[in-house]
Amino acid sequence: MQGTFLGGAGEVGRLGLVLGRAGSRLLLDYGLAPEDPPQYPKPAPPVSAALVTHAHLDHAGMMPAIAHESPAPIYGSGPTLDTAELLCQDCLKVHRIEGYGTPYKDVAVDQMAADARPIRMRSPFTVEDWEIQAENAGHIPGSCMYRLQAGGSSLMFTGDLNTTESQLVDPAEPIACDTLIMEGTYAGREHPPRRQTENEFTQAVRATVEAGGTCVIPAFAVGRTQEVLLVLDEMDIDRPVYIDGMGARVTELFLRHPYFLKDADRLERVYNDAHRIRGHRMRQQATEPGNIVVTTSGMVEGGPVITHLKHTHDDPNNSVLLTGYQVEGTGGRRLLDEHRVDLDGEVVNVNATVDHFDFSGHAGHSELVDFAEGCRPETIVLCHSDEPELLVDDLESVAERVIAPNTGEVFTVP
Numbered sequence: 502m503q504g505t506f507l508g509g510a511g512e513v514g515r516l517g518l519v520l521g522r523a524g525s526r527l528l529l530d531y532g533l534a535p536e537d538p539p540q541y542p543k544p545a546p547p548v549s550a551a552l553v554t555h556a557h558l559d560h561a562g563m564m565p566a567i568a569h570e571s572p573a574p575i576y577g578s579g580p581t582l583d584t585a586e587l588l589c590q591d592c593l594k595v596h597r598i599e600g601y602g603t604p605y606k607d608v609a610v611d612q613m614a615a616d617a618r619p620i621r622m623r624s625p626f627t628v629e630d631w632e633i634q635a636e637n638a639g640h641i642p643g644s645c646m647y648r649l650q651a652g653g654s655s656l657m658f659t660g661d662l663n664t665t666e667s668q669l670v671d672p673a674e675p676i677a678c679d680t681l682i683m684e685g686t687y688a689g690r691e692h693p694p695r696r697q698t699e700n701e702f703t704q705a706v707r708a709t710v711e712a713g714g715t716c717v718i719p720a721f722a723v724g725r726t727q728e729v730l731l732v733l734d735e736m737d738i739d740r741p742v743y744i745d746g747m748g749a750r751v752t753e754l755f756l757r758h759p760y761f762l763k764d765a766d767r768l769e770r771v772y773n774d775a776h777r778i779r780g781h782r783m784r785q786q787a788t789e790p791g792n793i794v795v796t797t798s799g800m801v802e803g804g805p806v807i808t809h810l811k812h813t814h815d816d817p818n819n820s821v822l823l824t825g826y827q828v829e830g831t832g833g834r835r836l837l838d839e840h841r842v843d844l845d846g847e848v849v850n851v852n853a854t855v856d857h858f859d860f861s862g863h864a865g866h867s868e869l870v871d872f873a874e875g876c877r878p879e880t881i882v883l884c885h886s887d888e889p890e891l892l893v894d895d896l897e898s899v900a901e902r903v904i905a906p907n908t909g910e911v912f913t914v915p
């Protein structure tokens with residue numbers, strides 16, 4: 502079997518992998534890096550089918566290009582396919598607003614939806630002579646790893662994976678395979694225990710609202726908004742929770758696929774109990790003292806969070822609680838490092854408390870090593886990592902061969 506990364510080897514973002522054997526080719530994930538300017542993977546060759554692990558743009562954002570240029574069935578879970586369609590439409594909108602060219606036309610997103618083939622977890626299907634099975638990846642609702650069998654050997658592609666217990670989805674379990682192609686986003690970095698993060702987060706929320714302040718919680722739309730709502734629900738605190746931005750629509754999409762959620766009834770209840778912000782007046786009311794606002798964008802890069810920060814940044818009684826990794830150069834990173842924020846072109850000092858909580862959906866370094874050990878592979882191929890070399894030593898005690906190919910390099914596995 503031969504593989505070539507089209508992007509996402511030795512870097513986080515724009516992941517795409519072509520696997521080929523005996524004249525048959527599959528594409529696994531095909532994403533873009535939503536940076537300034539956006540970064541794209543190499544063009545994909547014609548393939549027999551595409552498999553998408555989850556909806557995030559760095560894994561699914563270029564799937565419409567495939568649908569448009571050389572159509573093939575696109576397999577993914579129901580939540581992945583529905584959410585990817587929404588995110589790709591939004592991505593085109595953002596590219597136009599920011600003045601970047603678009604990587605495909607709107608019609609390509611419709612074509613992707615037409616080519617979509619929803620799969621069921623742990624239910625084998627075949628593409629030519631590949632036998633394929635999706636396994637839970639524990640990253641966001643609907644995220645899966647693909648285990649492929651062909652010619653007597655097995656291979657697993659993890660996409661993004663998480664083995665930590667979260668409130669929203671069950672954690673990933675190791676699956677035996679000959680070759681493991683795994684992500685390494687957190688190579689060299691560990692997460693604090695999840696319970697500790699939840700406790701520190703809820704203490705910070707409680708301290709703010711009980712002192713009469715407003716809590717603004719920037720959260721990614723896909724996965725994090727829902728996780729935060731569930732953590733807030735455990736607090737048993739009688740304060741209004743508002744939800745703003747795309748996170749609300751994504752929650753509704755997820756609720757259409759209850760099988761992929763740990764406790765769909767609970768998510769539905771907390772979502773219905775929250776106030777979904779509709780319109781300018783409601784957005785004004787949301788930041789009244791004692792309220793909690795969960796809003797996009799998670800890295801404070803535009804979206805309704807900017808309006809909420811206009812209303813709250815000046816008052817030291819308020820707090821801004823960041824719930825995701827803040828990439829260098831983003832508004833969230835500036836908030837953390839400089840206590841300043843760009844409010845529609847005007848950079849202002851922030852007097853509200855700013856704090857960060859690690860609710861990552863990725864396995865940390867030790868968890869990646871433990872996961873790999875549980876899969877008992879002969880070969881490990883590392884990808885989706887800025888520093889894959891930090892994992893190589895530990896993984897060499899797990900597998901006979903560990904490689905981290907460059908983008909465009911052809912590698913061979915059994």
Ligand SMILES: [Zn+2]
Pocket residue numbers: 555557560640661
């Ligand atoms: Zn992801």
